[in-house]
Amino acid sequence: MSDIQSILSIAKRTLETESKAIHNLISLLDEQFAHAVQYILDSQGRVVVSGVGKSAIVASKIVATLNSTGTPATFMHAADAIHGDLGTIQKNDIVVCISKSGNTPEIKALLPLIKIGKNKLIGITGNMDSLLAKQxxxxxxxxxxKEACPNNLAPTTSTSAQMAMGDALAISLLELRGFSSADFAKYHPGGSLGKKLYLRVADIVVNNQKPQVNIDSSVKEVIVEISEKMLGVTAVMEDKKVVGIVTDGDIRRMLSIHDNISGLTAKDIMTSNPKTIDVDTLAVNALELLQAKGISQLLAFDKDTYAGVVHIHNLINEGIL
Known part of the structure; x- marks a missing residue:
């Protein structure tokens, strides 16, 4: 069995090597980067990102990042491009070629074809004396x-550097476009990330029942209402206004205190001034409030009108938690 400290030492060395290489990219940034970003920003076309081997995988990730942050992009494998996929590149598109050496056969074959199409070319390479860098x-x-690989062979540090450069491009474009969290939500409508950005309390309470009892309702009526509405809580109303809340926890506490509950009403067991939330609040903020207060439900209001209940289970089911 391998020594734990030895394993951790290898992992730390790998991360240190890659972090130093990424940090070194800062000193390599120059006006070429700024001009590339500006050209993409002003372009009417897409960004076509290409590469071979591990660089192709990095290219796919950069495409995904660009698309999700407001810059239309598509992936084209360099090997496939010279065997029929060159039509991926349209008139106004900008081509980004990624290659550590900048001299791989597929890239070298692709470069003159890009020039024939008169598309602008951005080269991301570890070799500034390469054909890619020069063209x-x-x-x-x-x-x-060096690579993090002890044999200096497996693409590790180099692909991390490529990925980081792609992120630098994407985030520069994002900020220059004024791409907001609302824009981000538009591009991420599915999954927990998107829901955190757009799902509101109103979207949840509309699907829940709306438990409520009168202030003079009997304890039996309160228990039935909580049970039927299945939210573990009910609002207590007086003159069409919420004056309190009764939870299933209040019911348990009542039973532990009173032997005879026949004369008790909602007023006797309710909690006044319940925690509330506006229906226009983001669901993720409702979750933060629930967690901060250590409670499971909030009464939701549309201005001054009781709209229903948002339960922590709703947020779990929506993938917010």
Whole structure:
């Protein structure tokens, strides 16, 4: 069995090597990067990102990041491009080629074809003396001293540097476009991330029943209402206004205190000034309030009107938690 400290030492060395290489990219940034970003920003076309091997996988990730942050992008494998997929590149598109060496056969074969189409070319390479760097309209250096691999062979540090450079491009474009959290939600309507950005309390309470009893309702009526509405709570009303709340916890506490409950009403067991939330509040903020207060339900209001209940189970079911 391997020594735990030895394993941790290898992992730490790997992360240190890659973090140093990424930090070094800061010193490699120059006007070429700024011009590349500006050209993409002003372009009417898409960003077509291409590469071979591990660089192709990085290219796919960069495409996903660009698309999700407001810059239309598509992936084209460099090997497939010279075997029929070159039609992916349209008139106004900008091509980004990623290659550590900048001299792989597929990239070298692709470069003159991009020039024939008169598309602007951004090269991301670890070799600024390569054919890719020399033929690119904008050459971005991702030079690394060594791979994290002890044999200096497996693409590790170099692909991390490529990924980081792609993120730098994407985030620069995001900020220059003024891409907001609302825009981000539009591009991420599914999943917990999207829901955190757009799902509101109103979207939840509309699907719940609306438990409520009068202030003079009997304890039996309160228990029936809580049970039937299945939210573990009911609002207590007086003159069409909420004056309190009764939870299933209040019911249990009542039973532990009183032997005879026949004369008790909602007023006797309710909690006044219940925790409330506006229906326009983001569901994720409702979750934060529930967690901060250590409670399971909130009464939701549309202005001054009782709208229903949001339960922590609703938020779990929506994937917010």
């Amino acid at each position: 690119a309209d904008f050459a971005l250096s991702t030079y690394v001293d």
